Amino acid sequence: MIKLDPSSFAESQLLPAAEVIRRGGLVAFPTETVYGLGADALNEAAVRRIYAVKGRPPDNPIIVHVHEIGQLELLSSYVPEKAYRLAERLWPGPLTLLVRKSPRVPYAVTAGLETVAVRMPAHPVALKLIELSAPIAAPSANISGRPSPTRGEHVVKDLSSKIEVIIDGGETLYGVESTIIDLLSEPPVLLRPGAYPVEELERILGEKIRVPEFARGLAEAAKALAPGMKHRHYAPSTPLILVESKDYSDLEAYARAVRRVAEGYGKVAVLATKETARFYEGLKVIELGSRKDPFSVARALFDALRRVDELGVDAAVAEGFEERGLGLAIMNRLRRASSRRVEL
Ligand code: TXA
Numbered sequence: 001m002i003k004l005d006p007s008s009f010a011e012s013q014l015l016p017a018a019e020v021i022r023r024g025g026l027v028a029f030p031t032e033t034v035y036g037l038g039a040d041a042l043n044e045a046a047v048r049r050i051y052a053v054k055g056r057p058p059d060n061p062i063i064v065h066v067h068e069i070g071q072l073e074l075l076s077s078y079v080p081e082k083a084y085r086l087a088e089r090l091w092p093g094p095l096t097l098l099v100r101k102s103p104r105v106p107y108a109v110t111a112g113l114e115t116v117a118v119r120m121p122a123h124p125v126a127l128k129l130i131e132l133s134a135p136i137a138a139p140s141a142n143i144s145g146r147p148s149p150t151r152g153e154h155v156v157k158d159l160s161s162k163i164e165v166i167i168d169g170g171e172t173l174y175g176v177e178s179t180i181i182d183l184l185s186e187p188p189v190l191l192r193p194g195a196y197p198v199e200e201l202e203r204i205l206g207e208k209i210r211v212p213e214f215a216r217g218l219a220e221a222a223k224a225l226a227p228g229m230k231h232r233h234y235a236p237s238t239p240l241i242l243v244e245s246k247d248y249s250d251l252e253a254y255a256r257a258v259r260r261v262a263e264g265y266g267k268v269a270v271l272a273t274k275e276t277a278r279f280y281e282g283l284k285v286i287e288l289g290s291r292k293d294p295f296s297v298a299r300a301l302f303d304a305l306r307r308v309d310e311l312g313v314d315a316a317v318a319e320g321f322e323e324r325g326l327g328l329a330i331m332n333r334l335r336r337a338s339s340r341r342v343e344l
């Protein structure tokens with residue numbers, strides 16, 4: 001394990017980790033979204049090890065991380081003009097673009113697909129590591145199905161004995177993964193809502209983006225469209241009940257309804273917000289952040305889902321959020337993590 005301060009590390013501190021990547025090994029590293037488990041994207045054997053270590057289903061493709069837009073040409077045989085437009089505006093940042101894969105990219109990366117998902121992370125450690133080694137294929141650095149890691153200790157817990165290096169750069173900024181958009185389809189399709197809001201992408205592109213039911217976390221994706229989205233994900237081992245409402249304007253009435261659901265479950269923890277925590281007196285409360293600042297909720301979410309299992313409760317009950325801005329990503333994660341949904 002290497003501990004690095006993202007704002008003041010020296011390049012030399014990353015050389016051993018870069019060497020591990022170049023030799024086909026695995027390195028976990030921080031990004032601005034969640035921690036990634038990286039291997040040289042062009043080394044098929046190394047990429048295969050990612051699946052083995054995570055217990056990842058072989059039909060779930062992996063995002064390739066680059067440090068400059070020029071690397072798109074290395075990875076892709078066709079980049080749509082819209083992809084360049086978004087990349088030039090928003091990279092480095094939490095946005096992943098689907099392009100057509102070049103023959104150089106092993107099918108292990110794309111799970112047999114002809115497309116490859118690419119992003120440039122806005123994190124100095126990630127960017128430097130890529131620059132010193134290679135384009136890096138990296139899924140989130142968790143055991144498959146578990147909440148994504150937002151702190152070094154989450155990675156240690158899931159993977160420490162199985163990989164060569166873990167770079168701990170502290171808590172990640174956004175706490176939810178990148179937004180994934182398919183610009184090869186017409187109109188563009190949102191494959192996964194993430195840290196970059198879809199409304200902003202629509203504004204830049206000047207067109208509507210299709211948001212399928214699975215991107216809201218409501219249905220399984222057809223395999224051909226979004227292979228990784230059909231798997232249940234992010235789930236604690238403890239049953240998680242998500243209580244949704246169409247209207248969160250009367251928070252007191254909403255919280256009282258959530259409380260009634262929670263009281264049917266024996267020993268429970270409630271995933272609540274700063275505004276609602278006081279309505280759950282007497283129950284265990286995990287406070288996610290403020291509803292006025294969805295960023296704070298997203299950032300706390302995966303750590304909260306991990307903590308649920310440490311509390312020794314029979315069930316956890318989570319509040320819902322409006323599906324606007326970051327709220328869409330938050331609801332996608334909560335729905336996919338939940339074992340049951342209640343609609344008020
Ligand atoms: O923020 C992020 O995107 C983080 C950090 C580490 O960069 N990575 C991440 O990777 O979340 P992962 O593997 O947990 O999620 C990647 C998703 C998967 O659901 C996968 O199905 C989808 O991206 N994906 C990757 N390549 C694809 C492709 N060619 N077509 C469709 N979906 C793809």
Ligand code: MG
Binds near residue numbers: 139140148
């Ligand atoms: Mg993941």
